[in-house]
Amino acid sequence: MKKSSIALAVVAALAVAYPAASWMSGKRLETKLSQTDKKDVLFANFKIVKQTYTRGIFSSKQESTIEFDIAGMSPAASPMSLQDQAGQDPQNPQDATDAADADPHQPEMPKILKPVQFQVVNTIQHGPVPGILGIAAGKIETEFVLDATTKEEIKRVFGDKKFIEIRTVLNYGGGGKLTISSPAVNTTVGMNQDKLDWKGAKLEIDFDAAYKKLKFDLHSPGLDVLAAKGATSVKVGEIKMQGDAERAYPDGFLYLGASKASIASMSFSNAQAANKGFSVKEISLESTTTSKNDLIDSALKFGMANITMNDTPIGNFHYDYSLKRLHGPSANQLFVELSTIDQYKNNPEKMLEMQQKWKQYGIEILKHNPEISLDRLSLTGKSGEFKASGKFQFKDVAAVDFETPILLLSKIESVGEVSLADAMIDELIDGTQTDPDARGMMRSQFYAQIEGFEKQGYVKRDGKVLSSKVSWKNGQLLVNGKAFPPKPEIDPAAAEAAAMEMK
Template sequence: MSRPTKIATALVAIALIYPAATWFSGQRIQAVLDEHYADMKSHPSLKVSERTYERGVFSSTEKVSFEMAMPVAAEDGTVQAGEPLRMTISSRIQHGPVPGFETLAAAMLDSEVVLEGEVGAALRKSLGGKAPLVARTVVKFDGGGHSAMTSPAFELAVPDGTGQALRIGFSGLKADIDFSAGMRSYTMKGTADGLSMEDPDMLIELSGLVFDADQHRLFDDEAWLYAGKQRATVASMKAEAKEEGELGDTRFELELLSYDIDMPGKGEYLDIKALMGTEVLRVADVDYGPAHYDFSIRHLHGRTLMDLYRKLLEISGDPAQLAQQTEDPAALFAPLAGPAMTLLAHDPEFSIDRISFTSPHGTAALSAEVSLKGVQPDELSNPLMLLAKLRASADLSVPQGLLLAFASNEAEDPEEADFAAAQLQQQLELLEAQGYLQRQGDQVKTSAAFSQGQLTVNGRPFNPLAMGGR
């Protein structure tokens, strides 16, 4: 057989085999998507309202509509049922093994998101008919893959239900996600140049957002609980009240913000360690940076945590329950009490690892730990039994000059300010004499602990009612 004949025979074989291969790939990608939307059924607030799938030999199309309850504030201050947030994802799916003749994979999806309703119409007008979010996703033969998402810049006015409008400006977003089969694990990296939100009272501007994540499911059968790491940084953020608004002269700026979350999984339990900080924290004309807020929560029972999360999302999406909470804020906690108490029975520990900020008078810092050990199921409804098993401790260090500044801050004239400062000075001297605090240089330091129903301050039993007579 001559070389041209061999080539022609190979091409004919490929031409005959390729449709069967693409048909098989079409079946495979449809099964992958079916599994994904089966997981969506367990989401507590985002519901799939409609899904259509039309499969061909070389390509398919899919259209999926989602719906989420959106309560709104009425003019009288009550919370009422608003129009649900509705969005549709339309995808053109090119089957493998060489989708679009661009890569070797099971499929390649080109998707776009469209928001419905009044907000969606305004967004489409702002974007000149373009989709607010588009994505190209390449799905490998094992069900994993890569997705590249982009969002264009837009400006939008969103009515808030009170006759006012929230104006949103967005400079666009780029994100890349690598995922394993069934989204059992994923990594993500993304950037957004800027975001602004403006209402009649306040203007908020954010710039230079960078985010990434590396996460995996804690349980194979729980689609919405992930362990791993998340990080975000923001170059700058500022909020400024408008002169004609109701918030006075409120104004603050933050620069070089960072947000790090590490959530390692340990069997059925999850730990959370959060580090939040900003190099600049300017309130009015005073800079309190660097400022930090770091906290840890250890030994959280994963499945109970998801029960609590689902209940919270159920409440936030139910206008009737939100309306009830407007009249009685305590009503919020009633439906959460069951899973919250069960969570306590697993001996979680909470600690404020660091709260600190720098003032013109020096650095203020606080750390604290709280835990409940050995709580039994029959003790969960007994506050006195829980109090007996509560363990807590805290350490505080504050510049004396900052305390004096706060004490005289509300004074109407210098004479009143001097009087307030003198009173505070006397109180500090009394507490120091009683052993409840120490003054080291310009810092006022104290510690507190609560154990077995007893409160101590600086290691001394503390009774607030008897404090003045010591």
């Protein structure tokens, strides 16, 4: 057989095989995209109201109307409010009378929020080679259906560009990558035609088939906004976020992993105002969450460098805290049940049953002595520093303590330290107050209060640094070992005289 004949045979075979492969990929995608996992708590507040799926050989279109239940996430669905409802019988005339005769001056209970609906259109290109993107089960381009007014407002900013592009590439083995991007624009906005330089943004999220493992990467060069007359400006530098997360439990909200986010700089200025604005550099946020023997440890570190207010350098700010020994299975199950609580609001018996379960979760959580720590709260200036640290925990909690909740207060233990340099007080006052008279008044008030606390022993001075140690144990608050608030001093002679009068 001639080579040309072999080549024609291969081409013919591919011409027949590829549409078949594409059709099969489309069939699998339709099955996957049309099903909804109602058991997954991540999607518990979403419901597909209407859906159509038009499948072709090489591409398909899915149109969905999705309902988001805001009420299920609102405070109105809290355990306390539902417990109150459980105590009322809608068939009892007395309950109805009490509701009608409620005090009109009392604040109204929040109204039930209506679910929000929105429409989504997915344009799907079938594999094996969807849109020349390599080997994949399919590529999905997602668009939200917007009303004419919203479209017009967006067009004023982005022109003919798509203000947001959402693309998902699905793998044959499950999982895929979601990419969300917004294009850069340099335009004018608002009635005053302020200048906007939005430098674009891109977010990529890799996920597995069960959304158990996530890996994300966000990047944006930032934005600048300049008022039409040039007096006011807002600038945001490069924005970055990277991290990974893995579900701690298949049916829960809790994720383990590490992430880091940063903003290179941020500033606001107003040349026409007395207070000219502020600027910050190197804003950072780091978090880590780990688990060992079902006990979860989580830590967060937040920092801002080179803070300046009204042209006055303030310094560097840090806020770090951590949570240790949180019993993961109990906390996870508690969060899961709270997320579905709305469906039981008209079932008092079920509500009481769930409340008993929450009590058991609480007992199990506190049994492991969880600890919340303020690891670092500080503001460091050129002349001194303010810093604080502390920790809060329950110790040796038993099931019987929950029968009398007031007993739980005696199981709380907390310790902390705080220190402040005199020079830092002056820096803060100078940086926040432009009026000299206001500065003098704040200084005199502050130092008068400090002097009173020093005399009582609640504040100690070491040179130009003020400090205090705070503790709470057995229901008593102590500051530098002294009860706070101070107990009134009793004159022995007056006490004896009062006793004689009682006799």
